[in-house]
Amino acid sequence: ETGVTQTPRHLVMGMTNKKSLKCEQHLGHNAMYWYKQSAKKPLELMFVYSLEERVENNSVPSRFSPECPNSSHLFLHLHTLQPEDSALYLCASSQDRTAEKLFFGSGTQLSVL
Amino acid sequence: AQTVTQSQPEMSVQEAETVTLSCTYDTSESDYYLFWYKQPPSRQMILVIRQEAYKQQNATENRFSVNFQKAAKSFSLKISDSQLGDAAMYFCAYRSPGTASKLTFGTGTRLQVTL
Numbered sequence: 001e002t003g004v005t006q007t008p009r010h011l012v013m014g015m016t017n018k019k020s021l022k023c024e025q026h027l028g029h030n031a032m033y034w035y036k037q038s039a040k041k042p043l044e045l046m047f048v049y050s051l052e053e054r055v056e057n058n059s060v061p062s063r064f065s066p067e068c069p070n071s072s073h074l075f076l077h078l079h080t081l082q083p084e085d086s087a088l089y090l091c092a093s094s095q096d097r098t099a100e101k102l103f104f105g106s107g108t109q110l111s112v113l
Numbered sequence: 114a115q116t117v118t119q120s121q122p123e124m125s126v127q128e129a130e131t132v133t134l135s136c137t138y139d140t141s142e143s144d145y146y147l148f149w150y151k152q153p154p155s156r157q158m159i160l161v162i163r164q165e166a167y168k169q170q171n172a173t174e175n176r177f178s179v180n181f182q183k184a185a186k187s188f189s190l191k192i193s194d195s196q197l198g199d200a201a202m203y204f205c206a207y208r209s210p211g212t213a214s215k216l217t218f219g220t221g222t223r224l225q226v227t228l
Contacts (some may be wrong), residue, residue, distance in 0.1 A: 004157075040119070043204070043218040054214070086154065099208060099216055102150075104158040 001053040003027045006091050013081065014113050021108045023091030031097040032074040034066060037088040037107070049074060050097040075103035081112045117207050119219035126195045127227050133180075134190045134222045136205030144210050147188045148180070152202040152216045152221070161203070163186065192224075200226045 004025045014021050025032065034046040048056035049068040063085075065077040074091055088109050092102040114164070116139045126132035149161040164172045164181050171179050176196075180189045192199055205219040 040122075042220050043216075045215055048215075060140060090156075090158065092158075097226075100146075101160050101163070102216070106155055106157045108148070109156075 004091060004093055004105035006108055007051075007089045008108055009106065010109045010111075012113065013078070015081060015083075017081075018077070018079040020078065020088040021089055021091075021107055021110075023076075023093075024073075024097050025072055025093040025103070027093060027103060028102070029093040029095050030071055031094045031099070032068060032071075033094075033099075033102070034074065034076055035090040035092060035103060036091055041093050043090070047076075055097060078110075081110075086110055087111045090099040114144075115142075115207050115209070117147045117169045117205050117217050117219040119222050120152050121222045122220075125223070125225040126192070126199075127196060128161060128195055130195055131191060131193045132195055132206075132224065133223055134192075134224065136188045136190070138186050138188065138205070138207050138217075140186070140207065141210060146208045146210065147179075148176070148208070148216070149179070149188075149190045150204045150206060150218075151199075152204065153198075153200070159202070162190065185193040194197060195226050197226050197228075200224055 007022045013101045029104045036044045045058050047066045052068050067075040088107045090107045098108045118137045145166045148163045150158045151161045152158045162174045176193045178191045202221045204221045207217045
């Protein structure tokens with residue numbers, strides 16, 4: 001039981017495809033996050049949800065669309081991505097949005113062809 | 114804006130030895146939080162240790178300890194009695210106090226543990 005589960009583990013998609021990444025947390029947390037991890041770059045915060053409300057959108061292009069239907073689930077909908085969007089996408093949760101301690105999933109390794 | 118710098122892309126340590134990973138940061142704030150996260154090959158990042166800037170005492174968690182030098186804006190991680198399971202990427206991170214939910218991460222240090 002990892003606490004935060006992400007699916008799929010790997011994803012290959014063309015630039016015209018539409019796909020979704022899923023994250024589920026079993027910890028009873030109120031805040032959830034999407035991070036992008038690219039090689040040799042710091043983790044980039046993409047979105048923050050607190051109590052199912054989006055509280056931060058860190059200048060992310062509109063081809064990334066988050067959805068948080070409840071406090072346990074978080075999605076990242078992808079469409080018309082670019083090759084430079086290839087990266088590891090990490091989901092995390094915390095008790096609240098102060099991010100005192102983040103619990104991460106194992107990520108989705110995305111390749112855009 | 115805060116920045117976090119990890120100047121060692123890779124480090125290597127022999128099993129049972131001690132290794133220190135470096136981290137420096139830039140901020141104009143006086144109160145903040147610092148973290149070290151570990152990312153093993155499984156890719157799941159795990160919090161290793163946390164330090165509050167207003168606390169002078171260095172944080173410790175079993176074999177992991179930090180050397181927090183506030184004036185120098187330095188936050189190094191010491192791993193004692195290194196084990197094979199310590200092999201991973203280690204990320205230093207900074208967070209402002211209050212309700213700000215943004216962590217600023219460094220680029221990471223890859224630690225190899227050899228027999």
